[in-house]
Amino acid sequence: MSKKIRSNPLGIELNRRTFLKGAAAGLAATVVRPAAAGAFNWDSFLQKHFREMNDAEIKKVIGRLEKEAAVEWKKNIHIGTAKAMPGVKFGYGLDLSRCIGCRRCVYACVDENNQSRTPQVHWITVLRFKKGEKWIDLENSEKYYSPKQVPEKDFFYMPVQCQQCENPPCVKACPTQATWKEPDGIVVIDYNWCIGCRYCMAACPYGARRFNWAKPNIPADEINPETHYLGNRPRYKGVVEKCTFCIQRTRAGKYPACVEVCPVGARKFGNLLDPKSEIRYLIENKRVFRLKEDMNTNPKFYYFFATNITQAD
Amino acid sequence: MNTEIKRRTFLKISAAAVAAAAVVSNFKDAEAAEWKKQIGKSGSQPDPVDEEVKIVRSVCLMCHGGCGIQAKVVNGELARLTGNPYHPNTYDYTAKGDIVEESDLDAGPAGKDVGSLCPKGQAGVYALYSPFRLQHPLKRVGPRGSGKWKTISWEQAIKEICHGGYLFKNLPGEENRKVEGLKSIVNNNDPIGKEDSDYLDEAPPGGYGPKRNQFVWAHGRNEQSPLTPRFVNESIGVPNMLNHCSRCAGTFYNVVEDVLNLPPYEIGAYCDYEYCDYLISLGSNITQADYPMQTRARYLQKFGKRVGPYAREFKHVVVDPRFSNGAAKATHSGAGEWVPIKPTTDAYFLLGMIRWIIENNGYKKEYLSLPNERAAKKKGYRNWTDMTYLVSTKEPKTYLAGKEAGLGQSDFVVLVNGKPKMFQEVDGSADLDAAVVINGAEYKTVFRMLKERAQEVTLGEGEAVCDIPSGTIARIAKEFSSAKHPVIEMFRGPVQQTNGYWNGQALCIVNILVDNVDRKGGFTPGHAAYKGDVKGNLRKAGGVSVCRHKSKYQGKNATATRPWYPLARRTVTPEFFGSVRMGYPYKIKAYLNYYNNPVFTMPHNATVIDALLDLKAMPLTFSIDAYMGETSALCDYVLPDTEYLERLGGFKTYPPVKTRVWALRQPVVGSFDPKSHNYRAIRPDTKMADDMLIDIAKECGLPGFGKDGGGPGININNSWDYWNEYYKHYDFKEGLDPKSSFVKLGGKFENPAPSKQYTNAYSSGDYVTFPGGRPVRALYVYQQSTALNKNSMTGKYFDGLPQYRTIIDCKEQPLDPAIWKEYPFQLHTWKDAFHTQSRTMNNLWLASIKPQNYAEINPLDAGRLGVKTGDWVKAKSPSSRHIHLYHNSMGDGWYKFQVRVTSRIRPGLFSICQSYARFGAGARKWYANGKEQPHDERVGAGFHINPLYMTDPVLKNVIMIDPVGGGTQSNGTPIRLERL
Amino acid sequence: MGNIIKNFFKSLWQITRGDIKYYIWIAFLFVLIALGISAYARQLDDGLIITAMRDQVSWGVYISNFTFLVGVAAAAVLLVVPAYLYNFKPIKEIVLFGEMVAIAAITMCILFIMVDLGQPLRVWHLLPVVGLMNFPSSLLAWDVIVLSGYLFINLLLVLYALYRLSIGKEYKLSLILPLILLSIPWAVSIHTVTAFLYNGFPSRPFWNASILAPRFLASAFCSGPAIMLILFQIIRKLTKIEIEDRALFKIAELVAYAMGINLFLLGAEVFKEFYSGSIHKAPLEYLYLGLHGKMRLVPWMWTALVFNVTAFVIFLIPKIRENFITLNIGAVLIVLGVYIEKGMGLVIPGFVPDTLGEIYEYWPVRPEFIITIGIWAFGALLYTLLLKFAIPVYTGELRFKGGEDAAIDPAMINKHRREKSEY
């Protein structure tokens, strides 16, 4: 069973020289250097929590952040702040009988949402299960499968991303209120308020949250400049991030990137408050289930089998 | 939840958020010009295109529903297929009542009714890049069916096929076999003679036609029409353009065209789902199959249950031996029911309904009494029927002509207050339920004859035959005839039977009785699509086709050796395979298999296999295929076609869509040479079938292609030349100009405003307008042409009215009851929503949805047999025999199957859905140049039922066929089951 | 005011004086701290990527040490209870040193949290009023409050006691009794809240067991006192402070009970998981048997178990626990055992397998070790300095002239001592 588990990652041990250099530097000046790569900046240090700012303050902050981002990423980045639409609560559906495990959603998400390329940050994890084995036995799922071709015989796949819990443990956990649930149901993070304690990661039952262990690395020409403050604007080192239902797209009336890209159409999206939406239709008419219902997180992410894949009726 | 907002409002909000400028405009009653402007407007800055991303709109061909697709091509690679938002199959203007701006086209979060595609449609990406696709022309290097091939060049392939010779001299047994090439076959205009036929006695006076008729073309699908018929009927000039219709639903079209008096190829009649409030689906697998599958599923869902004007009173009755998804949805909603009819008994059900409706005055008397256009017009009806016309009670049972009634004309005669009158002279209504004796002969109105026919069997008996609870027929007939907008529609279930034509006729009559034909919310036939044309100096096909469709038997003997099908408007392909080995009616020389897989899809496919393996009967066979299909595998040459995503052409849509449509099929990848417009495919050694046919035509010197092929100065050297020309005439102008809205939007789509779809010009109610026009017309309950023709096997006249029968052989005799003792189960088949015919198991995206099928049986039968789900049984039919190609063949006519026990199948059935258990197309090993070719055992998973179809007891070697419509007995034939 | 400044310099002067061993010790600690700081500087620069933590196991050795140290800090109360409530004099004498351990431990806790943060400069966001503390919803917010409160209480107690001593007076029990009484539940609370920090999430079945908090306390009542057993012997040896054997034995006895409870609770947990055999047993399996061939922590856990059981036996039997060799062996075993069990042994299996079933084998890498050692060195330094200041005060060698009565009467000290022995 050695196949599935990565060993302690290599390349993170210090080599002796850098270590000594670091030690010397540390000895010479036992002062803590500012955290960000950019110079320390009182405005950003003192920036208020997003929800505590008024519109004027937000505007000012966005102005500053856009400037900072332009310098940092060598590209003009627009940071939107579109608010939740009234009467909308987003929901997601995923047809497990159709997913072929191609991971196109994963990479579309990376592209759309400015995830770090090295180290790789993925907001979606596609799990592979062996057919006929214990169903949703996560422990026997495989995350690092790499076949020549998908779908593979005798396997099926289950993509997992933030389930946008109605009752999100991550929000409960966060000591600083840096993460919260928006009125349209999207759980968001203020990347300028998060202290990087990772308590939310411990709390999330779905492994949805990612931490920027290093400064995100995105080639300038691959940056998506259309961003949202609470969504895909490039993140900082040392803060958490996760799927936001593509807040920058969905609040503009578009589908999430992963819905758009899924070649087999396994992914569905819509407004849970609209009784005529496709998402409501499938919740009402398909056999849906949600992951780890026993946690009472009340996810807004519905898995279903549009078609029988088993012998059962 | 008072936070709910309407979807529309929501869309608006989101649209406003996208760009303040993009206001969702209400489209409800836009005039044509405005519609054009709208399209023009969004079409002028159409797509989120940059160097990397390209949007190409084309037509799906994962099934034959003709949905519009929108291909997203990133860096030259097809990334994703979604629905074309301009195509009415995939974007439902009618329901939405508004048109979206381009900027909204990746849909609002509120719901995906913009550009929907079914799973198959989306999986087209896989088809394009499939590892199983053929890459080069192939020539067999072993006996037919050996699976051993070598790749050859296109030049060699075309040369050998066209010029023949000792093509297989290296193969044992074929050293001295000289094969005649196409060129000499198709240019031989001498009449077919003794040397070609042992059955000249049975030929009509004009003979069987020229010797070039010894070329046979067979297609499953003909999506390259009108280029393909041009090649076969007009360039080569033969009637042998065999199609899939006899195993599909050709009878449905046939009967609808006859009864509803429609021009051919306007593809049937369906329910107008939006306004229907009582729908009976008789053997129509709505939501899983039929045309266009996903559009109708969406319509049913929307209009029937969710947003239609009759959403509340809507009732859906599914009369089907199987609890289909449609039935599941109907019963699940609480406003529907499932009537688990026994297969092959539809006539009893339908005539039972007719009887009840007639006896209980459930029919529209005023309407049915109208004898002509004038009378109809006066009363505000758009059509009228032949119900009042007099018909002779003696054979041949023709309509009484004016002449015979002493009225001096040859037209129909009616009775007005008991007095014969020429039908066109009547101003008001004529006698409906009447009879008269003229010159000692008795004549009855069609209505009277129908009534008497219906009264031949009582309702209780009908229910016993159909094996449904007694009282069901009466209750449904009552509900049906008292509903506001009732429709009964059908598909393969009732028509793919030996009694199929009569079943279909009865169904049309049920609709006519309640006056719903052409009506808003009624039974609405198709309409003309846009069309173009390519001129040219062309041949005319003549003589008798190899399957004798549309040909009257006029031989010297009273009866024929094998059946003739004068009434079948489409070909009777299984009969071709059944008679080719005996050289009936004449021997053939070359067979071109195009997009066709009869070896797999034909009921009782053993006959097809025998024929294709017979070098004498079929001396030269070649196939145009994209994969090593089962049929191609048995041919001499296989020519690799491009997939549909690399093709030019076009497709219309089906009646449930009430606007006029012609969608353009165009390559979404690959490229045209800027000068010659030759197409270069992504697999460079594959070719569009069009190009192959044009190359063959040029090599053989056939008219209609090549230099001046489209008329003086118009050269047709490749597919592009043809379609560019085609799209310049009639309804089209621009050709393939890439800047035209036609190319950009992927077709020509009519203004979908509701005012364009319905007319209230008739005082009796709203009718469908029939885009493209349709004359007001008579509907023919009685089929005189049927009654005028004889069954060639018995010399007896056919019946012009529907009759009560289950399964009959070619002599119209019922099956020997003794057979049922030995073979007590009935064969049954159907289609899965995520597969198409034999085409999709090698699309692993689709195969992975449900990796295998099972033989399905009812728990009752499982109990009797002592089996449970997962157990194995063996099955045989009176005709099944060993086919070496099947892994589950036990060698002596028995085949073994794994069962799934489910109450979704009525008792007594042995049911297997189509598409699984392929043995070609990459399911098994095969070799080219000695090298193993891509294959995957998943393609072959599951079970297939076609070897188990029972053959005609008289003819022995061919599936039982409807003597009128030419359709096969696709369900209900006897089978024996044993536990393994 | 002048006095205070004077006294401050006096204490400063006091702590800078010592023998060569003292200087070597201090220098040694400084080197370790400097190394720690330089590693931390690099961590700030490159990010936590230089640690072995990843999304699967997002807390590592830092939080493990934090957890262990909260236990140590809380254990101070173990000394307080008998000292003040039951007036067990021998222990009362040394409570002060215990409370100083708590101060050092809490300080280290805070440092361990700080080095674990991705954005340490934003730590103020955690604070009430200036920041946006998520109270009462977040258990981490609770932890901030209880830990800082505990630090505050202990500082107050220690400073007050030392102050009184430094001016040569007994502290007034009546004055600090409420504070002492408060400190008892407070000590329990820091531990309970820390336990709840893990306990509250069904996402992590290993932590989501109600037995967690009791186990926390039980093990804390082993490790904290055990550390003190050792420290007190060192103090006794190196300084003039006399600590009675009886006190040490009493502590050892208490440790035995605590360890007994700890082992019992562990057994209960093991039974429940393995007998019920649900998928939730995976982390425990990982710890003690290995999961899917992954057994990084297994030898450590068994070592811890063997250590704990041995120590339990040693401490349970009066004869053995009253032998200093075995007593010290036992104490060391307990410290190590609990360090493993309540450190990595508690934190890591919360993440293994992770919520999606992945097994990522965490093992700290060099920068983490160095930073950890740096913080421990800092804790040791802090404690040394506190001692360096407190002991002379305690022994009366250091006296401030404060208030109206600045004189020190050596006799008083002796009297004090006498009383002690008379008891």
Ligand SMILES: Nc1nc2c(c(=O)[nH]1)N[C@H]1C(S)=C(S)[C@@H](COP(=O)(O)OP(=O)(O)OC[C@H]3O[C@@H](n4cnc5c(=O)[nH]c(N)nc54)[C@H](O)[C@@H]3O)O[C@H]1N2
């Ligand atoms: N048991 C059972 N039998 C049935 C049915 C059933 O429901 N049950 N259904 C019946 C019906 S309704 C029908 S219409 C028939 C269908 O019968 P067919 O028309 O024979 O079936 P298809 O699967 O469409 O066959 C098309 C063949 O074309 C080849 N092909 C695929 N793509 C391309 C391409 O791009 N170019 C070319 N040139 N060839 C291609 C494939 O190899 C495939 O084998 O089957 C009938 N048979």
Ligand SMILES: Nc1nc2c(c(=O)[nH]1)N[C@H]1C(S)=C(S)[C@@H](COP(=O)(O)OP(=O)(O)OC[C@H]3O[C@@H](n4cnc5c(=O)[nH]c(N)nc54)[C@H](O)[C@@H]3O)O[C@H]1N2
């Ligand atoms: N998903 C999908 N869609 C398709 C196709 C496909 O292959 N896959 N193919 C297309 C083609 S070519 C065609 S022809 C159509 C076919 O479309 P349909 O005819 O609607 O579909 P089928 O599944 O062939 O069978 C029709 C229904 O008839 C029922 N039936 C069987 N025997 C009887 C009987 O004796 N009486 C009655 N009343 N019902 C009976 C079956 O249980 C089944 O539910 O679908 C088209 N659409």
Ligand code: SF4
């Ligand atoms: S893109 Fe679609 S099919 Fe591919 S892994 Fe994601 S959800 Fe599955």
Ligand code: SF4
């Ligand atoms: S899935 Fe995890 S990150 Fe997403 S809302 Fe739920 S708990 Fe929070």
Ligand code: SF4
């Ligand atoms: S990592 Fe950030 S978002 Fe998560 S709990 Fe800590 S402060 Fe909150």
Ligand code: SF4
């Ligand atoms: S919804 Fe958007 S953010 Fe979430 S996984 Fe999909 S692409 Fe990524």
Ligand code: SF4
């Ligand atoms: S119904 Fe047929 S034509 Fe329409 S999308 Fe599906 S496969 Fe394509």
Ligand SMILES: [Mo]
């Ligand atoms: Mo068909």
